[in-house]
Amino acid sequence: MLYALCFLLFMIGLYCAVIKKNMVKIVIGIMVMEYAVNLFLIMLGYRTGGIAPIIDKSQLEPSTGQLTAAFLNSSVDPLPQALVLTAIVISLGSLALMISICVRTYGKYGTFDITQIRRLKG
Amino acid sequence: MKGMTIIVKTISSWVKVLVFLFGIYIILFGHLTPGGGFAGGVILAASYVLLMLAFGREFVEKNLPLPLASRLDCLGAFLFALIAILGLVFGGSFFVNFLYQKYLPGQPLNLISAGTIPLSNLAIGLKVGASLFLVIFTLSICCKDFKTDTSTHKKEE
Amino acid sequence: MSLFLYILLLFIIIAAIIAVETKNLLSAVICVGAVGFGASLMFLFLCAPDIAITQIVVEVLGLIILIRACLSRDITFISGGREFFGVVVSVVIILVIFLAGMKVFETLPDFGTPIFAEAPEAASQTYIEKGLAKTGAANLVASVILDFRAYDTLGEATVLFTSIIGATVILRRKSKKLLEEPDE
Numbered sequence: 001m002l003y004a005l006c007f008l009l010f011m012i013g014l015y016c017a018v019i020k021k022n023m024v025k026i027v028i029g030i031m032v033m034e035y036a037v038n039l040f041l042i043m044l045g046y047r048t049g050g051i052a053p054i055i056d057k058s059q060l061e062p063s064t065g066q067l068t069a070a071f072l073n074s075s076v077d078p079l080p081q082a083l084v085l086t087a088i089v090i091s092l093g094s095l096a097l098m099i100s101i102c103v104r105t106y107g108k109y110g111t112f113d114i115t116q117i118r119r120l121k122g
Numbered sequence: 123m124k125g126m127t128i129i130v131k132t133i134s135s136w137v138k139v140l141v142f143l144f145g146i147y148i149i150l151f152g153h154l155t156p157g158g159g160f161a162g163g164v165i166l167a168a169s170y171v172l173l174m175l176a177f178g179r180e181f182v183e184k185n186l187p188l189p190l191a192s193r194l195d196c197l198g199a200f201l202f203a204l205i206a207i208l209g210l211v212f213g214g215s216f217f218v219n220f221l222y223q224k225y226l227p228g229q230p231l232n233l234i235s236a237g238t239i240p241l242s243n244l245a246i247g248l249k250v251g252a253s254l255f256l257v258i259f260t261l262s263i264c265c266k267d268f269k270t271d272t273s274t275h276k277k278e279e
Numbered sequence: 280m281s282l283f284l285y286i287l288l289l290f291i292i293i294a295a296i297i298a299v300e301t302k303n304l305l306s307a308v309i310c311v312g313a314v315g316f317g318a319s320l321m322f323l324f325l326c327a328p329d330i331a332i333t334q335i336v337v338e339v340l341g342l343i344i345l346i347r348a349c350l351s352r353d354i355t356f357i358s359g360g361r362e363f364f365g366v367v368v369s370v371v372i373i374l375v376i377f378l379a380g381m382k383v384f385e386t387l388p389d390f391g392t393p394i395f396a397e398a399p400e401a402a403s404q405t406y407i408e409k410g411l412a413k414t415g416a417a418n419l420v421a422s423v424i425l426d427f428r429a430y431d432t433l434g435e436a437t438v439l440f441t442s443i444i445g446a447t448v449i450l451r452r453k454s455k456k457l458l459e460e461p462d463e
Contacts (some may be wrong), residue, residue, distance in 0.1 A: 048391035
């Protein structure tokens with residue numbers, strides 16, 4: 001059910017990116033889609049009653065230095081976290097690129113309305 | 123538009139040190155605690171953005187000129203690639219953790235451990251911080267009114 | 280715990296709907312900030328502290344960029360919509376995609392049981408068991424992004440570099456021909 005709500009968030013972003021006329025609104029829709037995908041990937045690796053995949057002294061057995069079985073059985077998945085970590089920073093870079101396109105278009109045409117920008121029409 | 127009021131300037135001149143130190147801490151302890159190069163680099167960029175919002179663009183440009191920032195950006199990328207190529211030379215394969223496997227195993231859960239991972243964190247933090255600072259700086263140049271001088275154009279080249 | 284996640288996700292969805300539907304651009308941007316901070320809180324409760332830290336800081340910088348873009352612009356109100364037929368077709372297609380996606384989610388395991396737990400040979404199992412012994416890093420996420428999958432990080436650095444170059448080229452106010460002429 002949480003997955004479905006996440007997908008609903010993605011669809012809200014898609015609706016905003018398709019329907020709206022304002023360029024900044026389109027950028028906002030793309031940002032909402034990014035949040036939804038990141039949340040969904042993190043949720044896929046979650047385990048009920050899980051702990052973060054970071055080892056400290058309490059997770060090592062004092063005699064042998066091996067990892068305890070409690071950590072092995074309850075740690076969440078570190079792989080989606082690593083992928084999402086890079087995706088978040090990339091989303092900031094792409095946001096800056098999109099906003100610079102918006103600002104440039106505003107400076108040239110004086111409006112954010114994409115139906116008013118005649119010369120972009122095919 | 124020479125920055126904000128004196129209250130904001132005073133507070134931000136105190137806070138900037140703490141923010142910068144916190145970024146360095148996040149980068150250096152990235153292999154032991156949550157954080158790492160990405161988060162620390164963004165925090166380093168945020169400390170300079172705080173200065174830019176409070177004191178105005180010229181103040182930041184005096185402290186961290188644009189050519190220096192772009193050189194830091196390139197230095198971060200170069201260091202990261204250099205670590206990878208050193209792995210190829212010493213360990214036999216690209217991106218292998220040669221320091222941990224051969225030369226400096228270190229004690230687990232200590233600051234000096236994990237071989238090349240702290241060094242890579244440092245390089246990534248430098249790269250991310252410098253490039254995000256460059257982006258926001260470029261945006262703030264463009265958002266100024268069009269009557270500014272043309273000296274900023276030559277630095278972008 | 281699960282109830283708390285539901286409440287947080289509903290808050291995020293309501294903030295997203297307000298951000299989409301409001302007329303004023305500045306309040307839309309602030310609602311996107313609410314979405315981002317809610318997402319960061321949710322990452323924290325989903326046992327991902329690395330992501331939570333990064334999301335908070337990235338959100339602050341992104342809000343500064345967005346507010347910078349839409350502040351002191353003349354027209355922030357745009358009235359009227361697209362033509363009626365296009366809107367109806369888009370909404371119908373979005374609904375169809377949503378219903379098809381719901382069918383896909385039935386095949387996934389329930390929330391709380393990760394996928395890698397069902398496959399004993401999964402890569403994540405190896406990272407959890409042998410990550411400390413093979414790389415020496417106590418933070419397993421750092422060991423994945425900088426040792427096991429460092430190519431991913433190299434590609435990320437390249438993408439970031441490309442976006443910087445793109446933003447700089449787009450925002451350059453004069454063309455190169457004008458720059459070579461002497462200043463008046």
